[in-house]
Amino acid sequence: MIELYNVTKRYPGGQLGLSDVSLKIAKGQLVFLTGASGAGKSTFLKLIYCEEVPTEGNILVNGRNVSSLPRNKIPYLRRTIGVVFQNFRLIPRKTVFENVAYLPRILGLDRKNQKKLAYETLRQVGLAHRINAFPVQLSGGEQQRVAIARALINQPEILLADEPTGNLDPELSEEILRLLLDINLRGTTVIFATHDRDLITRVGHRVLTLREGSLADDRELPGSFYSQEADKTGPAPSEEAH
Ligand SMILES: Nc1ncnc2c1ncn2[C@@H]1O[C@H](COP(=O)(O)OP(=O)(O)O)[C@@H](O)[C@H]1O
Ligand SMILES: [Mg+2]
Known part of the structure; x- marks a missing residue:
């Protein structure tokens, strides 16, 4: 559960990042966060994972107030939150395995269990076969899936995605969208920030x-994504009969 109470973020230069936002996001929900460039989407996400602190108001993640979290407590919070970004942020000189198994908690496991966990997580994003590749050898969509695997390896309760499809063409964007929907179906709360209204109107959700x-708006949209998927599988049997 994520709760915001009258959250305002003003940056040191005076720019308004977020203005008096109050809302709740239930555990296991999938939420799209949209708005034009500069509307405050990244600020919203950064406040949740404590990259920024609010100027006013309170943010509760699983009942814990994170708006005044001491620096040394942030790593604990981050274990429950995975984050992915538009530009993937993979380490170029490290393999897919090393990128995914980079987190301290994973490094605490022995090599065999590190491999096993990395392999299972990569399999979840459809990339187990690229475990020894370097980022440069992968397509943009594959790189984003590695970044998603890295975010998931701690089995976080919450996944924050900041314009995860911003660098991808529509087909790959849809793959990533599908993957995040799948991750949500397994129980992870997902907040998907995007200015791409097209992508959202296909899926629906909050x-x-x-x-x-x-x-400015908080609503549940009906989506056509699943019915479109059904269409793609081929003509309906009644049409075939003709
Ligand atoms: N680090 C920062 N310092 C100063 N202003 C910032 C900073 N980050 C964002 N802003 C400002 O806050 C507002 C919201 O930005 P942002 O959250 O990045 O929006 P979005 O992600 O929707 O494009 C913008 O006016 C932006 O210029
Ligand atoms: Mg942004």
């Missing part, structure tokens, strides 16, 4: 719209 830092 959509939060930010405008100049304020929550």
Whole structure:
């Protein structure tokens, strides 16, 4: 559960990142966060994973107030939150395995169990066969899937995705969307920030719209994604009969 109470973020230069936002996101929910560039999407996510602190208001993650979390407690919070970004942020000189198994908690395991966990997580994103590749050998969509595997390896309760499809063409964007939907179906709370309204209208779910830092809209949209998938599998039997 994520709760925001009258959260305002003003940056040191005076720019308004978020303005008096209050809302709740239930455990296991999938939420899209949308709005034009500069509307406050990244600020919203950064406040949740404590990259930034609010100027006013409170943020509770699983009942714990993270708006005033001491620096030394942040690593504990981050274990429950995975984050992915538009630009993947993989380490170029490390293999897929090393990128995914980089976290301290994983490094605490012996090599065999590290491999096993990395392999299982990569299999979940469909990339187990590229475990020894380097990022440069992968497509953009594959690189993003590695980044998602890295975010998932701690089995976080919450996955935050900041424009994860921003660098991908529509087909690959849809693959990533499908993967995040799948991750959500397994129980992870997902917040998917994107300015791509097309992508959202295909899926539905709860959509939060930010405008100049304020929550301008919060609604449940019906999606056509699943019925479109059904269409793709071929003509309906009744049509085949003709
Ligand atoms: N580190 C920062 N310092 C100063 N202003 C910032 C910083 N990050 C974001 N902002 C400002 O906060 C507002 C919201 O930005 P952001 O959260 O990045 O929006 P979005 O992700 O929707 O594009 C913008 O006006 C932006 O210029
Ligand atoms: Mg942003």
